Amino acid sequence: MQSNSFNPQFAGKALLLQSLFLLLAVCLFGQSPATVTGKVSDATGPLANASIIIKETQKGTTSDEKGVFSIEVTSGQTLVVSHEGFTEQNVKVGAHRAFDIIMQPSGSGTLNDVVVVGYGVKRKTSVTAAVSTLKGNQVASLPISNLSNGLGGRVSGVIVKQGSGEPGRDGSSIFIRGISSTGANQPLVIVDGIPRGFTQLDPNSIESFSILKDAAAVAPYGVAGANGVILVTTKKGKSGAPSLTYNGYVGFQNPVVLPDFVNSFEYATLRNAAATNEGVALPYSEEDLRKFQDGSDPDAYPTFKNIWGDITNKNAILTNHNIEISGGAERIKYYASLGYQNQEGM
Structure with missing residues (x-):
C-alpha cells in the first residue's frame, strides 16, 4: 500500500515559484505600451505641429491643427514636448492617459529651432557653421511662378539675379556669398536628399529651405558644394x-517702369537736326515728316505714338x-x- 506524504520543503519552493511568476506577470503588464492622448496649447489657443518625442526611445509624433496628439508609450517614460518659440516641457507618464499641456513662450528667439544640415537635423544652438533657414509658408504667400524669385531679400548672404520676365523663363540665378569663380557659380540644390532643381516645385509643398554657406556646412558634399548648398525639405504626412x-x-x-521713347515724327526731326549740325544732307524731307505726323501712310511711315500699348498687355x-x-x-x-x-x- 502506497502512502502520500506531505513535503513542506517542496511546497515552499512551489509557492515561491508561483509568487515569482505572478510578480513577473504584473511587471510585464505594467510595462506594456498604452495609447496616451493629449492637447498642446498656449495662452491664445491650440498649437499645431508641436513635436512630442519619447525621451527614452526617440519615437514621436506631432499635434494636429487642433493641438491634439496620440502616441503609444510605456508607463514611466518621459514625453518631451517642444514647439518653435516655446520652452520645451518634459511630461512623465504614469497612471494618467490624457494630458493638457500649456506651452510657455521661450523668450529666446528661435535658438531652440531645428535646422536641416548636410548630415541630419540639429538645433540652432548646436550649429556653428553658417546656415540660414527659411520657412516654406514665407514663400507660399508670394505671387511668384518660379521659386528662385522668392529667396531674394529673405535669406542673408543669398543674391538673386533675374534675367527675364518671360513666363517659363523668369527664373533667377542664385549666388551664395557672391560670385566665387569665373566658371560655374550656381549652388548645389538638394531636394529631400536628391540633387535636382527646385524652381518648378509648388511653393505650397515646401516645408523649409536651409542654405549652407561656409566650408564647414558644405563639407559633406565635397567639391560639389563649393558654391554653397540649398537644402529643400518638402511637406510630409503628420499623425x-x-x-x-x-x-x-x-x-x-x-x-512697373516703361521707358519713354520718342515717336516716329520726333525721331525723324532729331535726325534732321543732327544732320544739319554736321553739315550733311537731311535724311527726311518735309513730306516724310508730314506723313510721320499725320499717319496718312502707316505702312511706309508708321507713327509709333503708342509703342508700349502695341507690344504689352x-x-x-x-x-x-x-x-x-x-x-x-x-x-x-x-x-x-x-x-x-x-x-x-x-
Whole structure:
C-alpha cells in the first residue's frame, strides 16, 4: 500500500515559484505600451505641429491643427514636448492617459529651432557653421511662378539675379556669398536628399529651405558644394485626423517702369537736326515728316505714338490654386497635393 506524504520543503519552493511568476506577470503588464492622448496649447489657443518625442526611445509624433496628439508609450517614460518659440516641457507618464499641456513662450528667439544640415537635423544652438533657414509658408504667400524669385531679400548672404520676365523663363540665378569663380557659380540644390532643381516645385509643398554657406556646412558634399548648398525639405504626412487645405490667389501683372521713347515724327526731326549740325544732307524731307505726323501712310511711315500699348498687355492675370490633404496614424502617414498655376505674359 502506497502512502502520500506531505513535503513542506517542496511546497515552499512551489509557492515561491508561483509568487515569482505572478510578480513577473504584473511587471510585464505594467510595462506594456498604452495609447496616451493629449492637447498642446498656449495662452491664445491650440498649437499645431508641436513635436512630442519619447525621451527614452526617440519615437514621436506631432499635434494636429487642433493641438491634439496620440502616441503609444510605456508607463514611466518621459514625453518631451517642444514647439518653435516655446520652452520645451518634459511630461512623465504614469497612471494618467490624457494630458493638457500649456506651452510657455521661450523668450529666446528661435535658438531652440531645428535646422536641416548636410548630415541630419540639429538645433540652432548646436550649429556653428553658417546656415540660414527659411520657412516654406514665407514663400507660399508670394505671387511668384518660379521659386528662385522668392529667396531674394529673405535669406542673408543669398543674391538673386533675374534675367527675364518671360513666363517659363523668369527664373533667377542664385549666388551664395557672391560670385566665387569665373566658371560655374550656381549652388548645389538638394531636394529631400536628391540633387535636382527646385524652381518648378509648388511653393505650397515646401516645408523649409536651409542654405549652407561656409566650408564647414558644405563639407559633406565635397567639391560639389563649393558654391554653397540649398537644402529643400518638402511637406510630409503628420499623425492626426485628415486635414484638407486649399490655398489660392488671383493677381494682375503690370509693368512697373516703361521707358519713354520718342515717336516716329520726333525721331525723324532729331535726325534732321543732327544732320544739319554736321553739315550733311537731311535724311527726311518735309513730306516724310508730314506723313510721320499725320499717319496718312502707316505702312511706309508708321507713327509709333503708342509703342508700349502695341507690344504689352495690361492687367495680365497670374493665378495659383492648391489643394493638399494630409493625416495618418503613428505608423502610417500620408500627404498629397495638387496644384494649378497659370501666368499670362505682359
